[in-house]
Amino acid sequence: MNVVLVIGALNLGITAMVGALLHFLPHPRLSPPSIAFGVRTPPDLADDPVILQQRRRYGSTLLVTTPVLSLLAALAGSLLDSVVPASVGVAVLCFVAVAQWARAHRAISRAKATGNWYGHLRQGAVTDTSLRTNPVRFPWSWTTPSALIIAVTALAGVVVYPDLPDTLKLPRHSFEGTSYREYATTVWTAFSLVFGQVLLTALMAGVVVLALRARPDLDAAQPRESAERHREHLAGTARAILGTATLLNLMLLGLSAAIWSENRSTWLLATIVGVPLAAALAATAHLVLRVGGGASKASAEEAPTGFVRRDDDRHTVAAGLLYVNANDPAVLVPSRVGKGWTVNLGNPRFLAGAAATVAAAALFALL
Template sequence: MLYNALFNLGILAAVWGALALAPSPLLNSPSVPFGVRVPPDKANAPEVAAQRRRYGALLLAATAAVAVLALVACAALDSLVVGAVGGSLLLTVVGVALWIRAHRAVADAKEQGGWYEQTRQGAVTDTSLRTDPVRFPWPWAIPAFAIVAVSALVGAVVYPDLPAEIALPQKSFSGTVYQTYPTTFWTAFALVLAQILVTASMAGTVAGILRARADLDVSRPRTSAARYRRYLTSMSRSLLGMAALLNLMLLGLSGMLWSDNRSQSLMALVVGVPVLAVLGIIAHLVLRVGPGGSRLPADITEPDSGLVPRDDDRFWHGAGMIYVNTDDPAITVPRRVGFGWTVNLGNLRFLVVTAVLVAVAMGVGVVVAVTM
């Protein structure tokens, strides 16, 4: 019982930490508090600071209440994960609601205070990101591709000797259970196919962000452009490194699958080490690189242009989380809330490609279901 309670509290503490950091400059540009674009000199305005304090206080109170409910559910149902899963979902919903409330409050303060009325707005681009783009770091992709090749080779060797049925792990409220399936190509090589999907997704993501529209600082465009190039290099290498680590985890799980090894300690090692390494990469990006490369050292300096970023709130919906601009040819743009990039849901090319991929995925799913 004590272990279950500590497990639930640990999960909720992790969720609280992630939600508490959401409005922090660690994950967001200071000029977009709670997803609202404000002039740089208003990033720490009293109205913004008050919303940060209120968001943090209400989130802490909500976490305490949800923790009590989770512990009660854990004790009543005698389950390790029911309280944690339900509590995490509930706390996430509360956190999103608090974020939306703070977003509206900051937007109202911005409008009522006329924060943009006396500013010189501008936008800047660096054409060299198209004429001389940051190159795809192919050497950093070699480990991910090599692990996929090793997995496929080992699988091809052991496949003829596999038993008629193979056990695949399934997650349930009572923990990890195993379900047996007839041994087919799809069941035996399911995790190898997952490796291919992970590698292709990461490579595609890197290719996309290298062509994404840059969100440069109009007050110091040359400095910002140089820093952004270093940011792209750090992000692309990190993503490919994560792909290699995830593929390594899937290789270990494939080995356990093919050998019918159900050791929980071995599974914890196979999964835990790569996941911890991925978390280490993410921590490096957050603490040492920063949103848009804001923590990277600047190679050059230049005087302040006196311009501020244009007020583009009309293109951002869902409390600053969803970008829709039919006039913007870019498919991928920097996220306003959180770290990394998001897609332009107003871009027709993206919508067409997404529809095609969904149709292909549904077709593959039908084929797999029929053949299993």
């Protein structure tokens, strides 16, 4: 019975957590400045009745859908002894959210075109050259915990490797429940999660490097204050990404220990996976709420310049979810969905890098 409750709670928690994130995604606190459902809007129309109406519709739909799907996922997960129902629930939630997002995007775009929202405004762009001459530094000290965890995991693996059985059992989840498949004990299988730790840490560090060099979305109306907020956001984001890498590496350490010891305790596995993920979510939420919006405490009053951000909707596709601009040299650009960045799908450097990444991942999976 305890195992059934744990599996049900895990399905419930995963589905509800994703639903809550999707529900609050269009909130002004979590969205980029002057963006509503992927549509660039003037600052003085951020609370236009059309935008408020679409936010209410989107939020109410997710508010009804999330509890229903969470309960269904919990019930199905308990009956099937599997976390697959949670993935199905998350997929349905994402489909509902994207459909509602697209509807809101169309409605706001129509209102924007009909009302000629940018017709009377002076549009402009601003850049901060100090981001190149005096950039936000990579927080190397935040990579130390991950390096130590990887070293501990590898050392533990070296110690236990001679005493491991001839085969290792790894879990597989399906609608029929959780089963275990046996793999021959080799360096690749025994240390697979250690390799995963190294790859994860390198990937997260690479994301931080790209983020620190990404094109900022500075406010043409108050360039100095927005530049200060951008620097603060960059520093906090870099620490949050590397901190999340530490938590995920800790999770992989626990999973490696469970595989090597052949411990199949559901409570143990739920703790190993659940605690780091919950901590990573809490760290991300703290970053968004503390740095993600509002004026910087360190910034001073700045007189508006009379300009607004440029209307660049023509470079977005798929309801503002994707950015495509072959003339933009930036690989990472500010995202229109939540805080952070997205890739420029029209940049040849990104396309080449994506192809190389896919090839490397395929090679790793083959090995």
